Amino acid sequence: MQGERYGWRFVLVLIAAWTILAYMLLPMFAATPVSLTPERYLAMPKGEISFRHYENLFTNPKWLNSIWQSAYIATIATVLAVVTGTLAAIGLWRVSSRYTELIRAFILLPIIVPAIVSALAFFRIFADIGILDTVPGVVLAHTILAAPYVVITVSTSLANFDLKLEQAARNLGCTMREALWLVVLPNIMPGVLAGAVFAFILSWDEIVVTLFVSRLNVFTLPRRLWDGMRDQYDPTIAACATTLILLTVACIVMHLLTSAARQRRLKATETT
Amino acid sequence: MTAPKFGQDCVEIWLSDLKAGRINRRQFLTAAAAVGASPLLFSAGDALAAKPAQIVHSNFGGDAVTCTGDLYGKPFTAETGVNVVVDGSGPLEGTIQQMVEAGATTWDCCDSDCFSAIRLGHKGLLEPIDYSIVDRNKILAPYTYDYGVLGYWYSFALTYDTTKVPGVPTWVDFFDVEKMPGKRTMWKWMNGALEAALLADGVAPQDLFPLDVDRGLAKIDSIMDHIVFWSAGAESQQLFLDGEVVMGNIWQTRSSVLERDTDGRVTWSWDQAIAMPAGWVIPKNNPAGAEWGNRWIAFMQDPELQVEVMGCFGQGPANPAAVDLMTPEQRRLHVAAPENLEKQVVADTYYWAENYDDVLNAYLDAISA
Amino acid sequence: MTASAGSVAIGTGGTPRIAVSPYAVLILPLLALLLALYAYPLVKVLWISFSDPELGFGNYEKLITATGIRRMLWTTFKVCIITTSFSMLFGYIVAYAMAHVADRHRLWMMLFVLVPFWVSVLARAFSWTTLLGDKGIVNTELTDWGLIEHPIPMMRNQLGVLIGMVHYMVPYAVLPLYAAMRGIDPRVVSAARGLGAGPFEAFWRVFLPLSLPGIIAAGVLVFILTLGFFVTPAILGGGKTLMIAEYISAQILTTARWGVGSMCAVVLLALVFLLLGIMSRFVDLRSLFGAK
Numbered sequence: 033m034q035g036e037r038y039g040w041r042f043v044l045v046l047i048a049a050w051t052i053l054a055y056m057l058l059p060m061f062a063a064t065p066v067s068l069t070p071e072r073y074l075a076m077p078k079g080e081i082s083f084r085h086y087e088n089l090f091t092n093p094k095w096l097n098s099i100w101q102s103a104y105i106a107t108i109a110t111v112l113a114v115v116t117g118t119l120a121a122i123g124l125w126r127v128s129s130r131y132t133e134l135i136r137a138f139i140l141l142p143i144i145v146p147a148i149v150s151a152l153a154f155f156r157i158f159a160d161i162g163i164l165d166t167v168p169g170v171v172l173a174h175t176i177l178a179a180p181y182v183v184i185t186v187s188t189s190l191a192n193f194d195l196k197l198e199q200a201a202r203n204l205g206c207t208m209r210e211a212l213w214l215v216v217l218p219n220i221m222p223g224v225l226a227g228a229v230f231a232f233i234l235s236w237d238e239i240v241v242t243l244f245v246s247r248l249n250v251f252t253l254p255r256r257l258w259d260g261m262r263d264q265y266d267p268t269i270a271a272c273a274t275t276l277i278l279l280t281v282a283c284i285v286m287h288l289l290t291s292a293a294r295q296r297r298l299k300a301t302e303t304t
Numbered sequence: 305m306t307a308p309k310f311g312q313d314c315v316e317i318w319l320s321d322l323k324a325g326r327i328n329r330r331q332f333l334t335a336a337a338a339v340g341a342s343p344l345l346f347s348a349g350d351a352l353a354a355k356p357a358q359i360v361h362s363n364f365g366g367d368a369v370t371c372t373g374d375l376y377g378k379p380f381t382a383e384t385g386v387n388v389v390v391d392g393s394g395p396l397e398g399t400i401q402q403m404v405e406a407g408a409t410t411w412d413c414c415d416s417d418c419f420s421a422i423r424l425g426h427k428g429l430l431e432p433i434d435y436s437i438v439d440r441n442k443i444l445a446p447y448t449y450d451y452g453v454l455g456y457w458y459s460f461a462l463t464y465d466t467t468k469v470p471g472v473p474t475w476v477d478f479f480d481v482e483k484m485p486g487k488r489t490m491w492k493w494m495n496g497a498l499e500a501a502l503l504a505d506g507v508a509p510q511d512l513f514p515l516d517v518d519r520g521l522a523k524i525d526s527i528m529d530h531i532v533f534w535s536a537g538a539e540s541q542q543l544f545l546d547g548e549v550v551m552g553n554i555w556q557t558r559s560s561v562l563e564r565d566t567d568g569r570v571t572w573s574w575d576q577a578i579a580m581p582a583g584w585v586i587p588k589n590n591p592a593g594a595e596w597g598n599r600w601i602a603f604m605q606d607p608e609l610q611v612e613v614m615g616c617f618g619q620g621p622a623n624p625a626a627v628d629l630m631t632p633e634q635r636r637l638h639v640a641a642p643e644n645l646e647k648q649v650v651a652d653t654y655y656w657a658e659n660y661d662d663v664l665n666a667y668l669d670a671i672s673a
Numbered sequence: 674m675t676a677s678a679g680s681v682a683i684g685t686g687g688t689p690r691i692a693v694s695p696y697a698v699l700i701l702p703l704l705a706l707l708l709a710l711y712a713y714p715l716v717k718v719l720w721i722s723f724s725d726p727e728l729g730f731g732n733y734e735k736l737i738t739a740t741g742i743r744r745m746l747w748t749t750f751k752v753c754i755i756t757t758s759f760s761m762l763f764g765y766i767v768a769y770a771m772a773h774v775a776d777r778h779r780l781w782m783m784l785f786v787l788v789p790f791w792v793s794v795l796a797r798a799f800s801w802t803t804l805l806g807d808k809g810i811v812n813t814e815l816t817d818w819g820l821i822e823h824p825i826p827m828m829r830n831q832l833g834v835l836i837g838m839v840h841y842m843v844p845y846a847v848l849p850l851y852a853a854m855r856g857i858d859p860r861v862v863s864a865a866r867g868l869g870a871g872p873f874e875a876f877w878r879v880f881l882p883l884s885l886p887g888i889i890a891a892g893v894l895v896f897i898l899t900l901g902f903f904v905t906p907a908i909l910g911g912g913k914t915l916m917i918a919e920y921i922s923a924q925i926l927t928t929a930r931w932g933v934g935s936m937c938a939v940v941l942l943a944l945v946f947l948l949l950g951i952m953s954r955f956v957d958l959r960s961l962f963g964a965k
Contacts, residue, residue, distance in 0.1 A: 041872055042773065049770035052763045053785035056843055060792060062800045062810055073545060073565075074803065076810075116703035123699030132700075139703060142711060144945060146901025148918040149715070149938045152925065157714035159406030176711050179703055208695055237793045240903050240918075247410070248360070248391035257795045259392075261802075261908060262536030263366040270803070273796035277788075284787045288780055295776075398929035487807075492912030493927065532829040533912030546808040661928035668923065669741025672748060672915030 060277050067270035074265045085271040095256060095268065102253040105167060106235035109174035113231040116175070117182025118224050122216060124183070125190040136183070143180045147240035150177065155244040165247040173245055174235035181234065182227030189223025356592035358387040359600045363415040365392030366537065371616035376604050383603075386596070397424060404429045404588045412590040412597045418581045419656035421452025426657075431586040437598040442605040442623045444640060447581045447653075453601060455583030456610075457620035457639035459648060460496025461556040463572040468550040472573050475504035478551050479523060481530045486550030489543050490524075492533040494667040496578040497524065499649060500553050503576050513652035517663055521670045533671060544570045557618030560637050579639055579648040583622065614638065722939050725932035732936035742933075746940070749916045752831065752906075753899040756838045760895050761888065763839070764846025771847070772854040790844035798908040801837050802828065805909070829911020837905040845898060846891045853887020886956050893952040897945050917941055
């Protein structure tokens with residue numbers, strides 16, 4: 033391994049670590065062979081492979097509809113969560129008192145409260161105000177669940193941002209809005225983007241709350257998967273699971289490569 | 305413009321007058337008769353009960369969604385002009401209760417076990433069945449209730465793998481792991497399981513209800529290590545397809561699909577299967593109105609349609625007349641064909657209405673130990 | 674903090690002056706959303722545990738009287754403890770390795786940790802079902818190699834739930850542990866070695882205690898998350914492992930017993946907050962949640 037030299041004890045640790053990592057990653061590809069079966073039921077392909085279940089995933093109106101619905105619910109929820117979450121994080125950062133710490137704790141509640149309990153709360157309030165099983169209902173639920181993550185990521189960025197910069201902008205005659213838009217926001221963009229990624233994936237994957245607040249009109253991709261696993265073991269589920277996993281791998285590889293490249297650049301500029 | 309169309313047009317105008325309170329009902333009917341629109345009275349009658357845009361039927365998903373929508377829904381739309389939407393998200397008791405109590409009922413008709421219909425009716429969560437619309441004679445006695453009707457049958461039948469089980473097993477064999485080794489499967493949500501256990505323990509079918517719950521649970525516990533529990537229909541099928549179990553207490557609709565898919569390797573026995581009368585209920589304040597809920601139920605009572613639906617996903621017709629329309633092969637698969645029903649034990653709807661939640665919780669406690 | 678440039682003073686004369694920053698307005702949209710659509714119904718749901726079917730502590734008496742509920746809680750607790758222990762052990766090994774390897778090597782390890790972290794819980798549960806069944810990949814391979822005669826039951830029982838849950842939780846253990854270990858100055862360990870400690874002693878006496886806050890934080894985090902697990906037990910447990918989240922769902926949806934269901938929700942929440950309270954004694958929660 034490229035000149036890495038370790039003592040035998042650490043080699044043992046490494047072997048253990050890689051065994052665990054194998055347990056982490058490899059099982060997720062178990063669905064892949066099943067997804068290539070030519071049969072209509074779940075089975076390992078025997079010799080012949082087929083992409084018919086992938087075709088079904090992307091042509092069957094039910095699956096397509098779910099993919100599309102999940103995508104736009106996640107998009108709207110992400111926008112709402114990022115806007116409200118970022119504003120709240122800036123507000124908390126700028127006001128910063130004993131009370132805001134309490135408010136911060138309160139805002140983080142949806143992360144701490146188990147999903148099943150949140151589901152009950154949404155189930156009741158949405159029924160009362162008549163938005164059960166509507167896109168706005170699911171979007172609102174996902175927004176509330178995702179916004180705290182945005183607050184966290186943005187707060188982390190703000191912690192590294194010098195308050196004096198913003199004050200200087202204000203002293204130079206910027207309005208609050210200008211100061212936020214021109215000075216603060218560009219500086220905390222990584223936090224905002226990270227929050228957006230969290231929010232999108234949370235909404236895209238959310239199942240427990242969605243199960244309670246949707247029925248007929250809203251049928252997100254996770255619900256389609258959940259339903260499929262209970263009703264008809266259709267290999268399309270395997271195709272969908274495989275696609276989701278491969279997408280995730282691709283995104284993370286890209287992320288790791290770009291961040292590694294950035295670090296290398298940073299190091300290069302430090303040494304020169 | 306042709307005459308009937310003209311007549312219809314007049315009726316529609318008067319109808320809007322009627323709704324707006326400009327003329328009364330009798331004036332409306334007289335006027336309609338005057339333009340020779342009497343054949344239209346039926347459809348005008350529809351409109352009187354404020355013809356809804358759609359009927360939302362709720363069931364437990366899967367093939368039931370497309371089969372109900374295509375075979376009951378489409379002809380209903382053709383006849384009445386009212387669309388039928390099928391929601392497969394599952395009309396569990398708690399969901400119905402929640403939506404009714406919140407005043408947000410979105411379903412017009414729900415699939416429901418008959419015992420559930422009684423329970424929900426007692427809680428005031430359902431619209432009463434209007435037997436001037438729904439025909440009692442099209443329902444096997446005595447399964448007509450104030451708040452629900454028998455709509456279809458299903459059954460928990462002893463299903464087995466013929467390559468691993470010699471002969472036709474009984475519940476006694478099911479609970480005898482030494483005589484017939486191998487895994488068995490039962491439903492995680494109880495129904496059918498306690499009845500089978502007690503029958504295996506020597507309780508006579510006529511003495512089954514009220515259930516001796518503790519005795520049944522003890523019997524189940526005696527083979528707990530050999531039981532896997534299925535939670536959804538697909539799972540019960542997969543367990544047999546994978547050869548993971550040799551016997552199962554599963555929905556007979558799934559048994560017949562298994563028989564087809566495995567070319568008879570897996571089959572089932574009607575003997576002492578637990579027949580479950582199930583049907584349709586109308587949640588309180590349903591959007592299309594109680595009358596239309598009842599009409600939809602009445603429409604689904606058609607024996608020919610019921611036989612077609614059975615062909616689609618196995619749901620056993622409730623209308624006794626349906627049996628006469630069946631091919632011998634269909635009769636063989638039908639829970640309520642007299643020759644099959646007499647072999648089975650019918651679950652006591654009143655017992656379950658009274659005890660469902662307590663016994664279910666006792667069961668869940670026992671199996672998850 | 675000191676009065677900032679943009680603060681506005683409300684109140685005049687004798688009344689005390691309360692400074693309200695205009696920035697406070699920024700918090701309002703989210704706060705309003707949370708109050709109206711989250712906190713309010715949450716309180717209502719929790720209140721049901723005291724009011725349904727009748728006012729009083731009837732539902733809470735069941736915690737003592739109903740053996741089934743006690744057993745369900747015990748199952749939940751047991752599964753959570755085992756899951757947390759294994760996740761922490763696995764997580765610690767991986768994090769330790771990650772903290773001590775070269776950059777490129779670490780990148781690979783990170784990939785293996787992050788992919789399961791982000792992959793949909795349903796996709797994972799599904800993959801496990803194809804692996805763990807009696808005719809699943811694992812049992813088929815083991816039988817083919819002649820290692821076992823009869824398939825090992827790994828699914829639709831507690832073992833299946835544990836395998837799936839540990840798999841889910843390891844990344845949640847690795848990430849905070851790794852962050853904590855990166856904060857440990859390697860020179861401290863070198864110093865211990867320099868003073869004559871063996872490698873194991875240096876780890877046991879120096880590195881491990883230094884990573885303790887990370888262990889506690891990660892452990893409590895993992896435990897809290899496992900308490901509320903719903904999907905994995907429902908899919909891999911096969912009815913034999915009934916945990917609190919699925920129990921609540923069954924109470925609400927299947928038997929419509931809101932009182933018992935919401936009582937369990939209160940118990941679950943109380944446990945979560947209790948654990949957070951314990952955790953706050955060891956680590957600064959605010960640093961965990963980005964306030965600092």
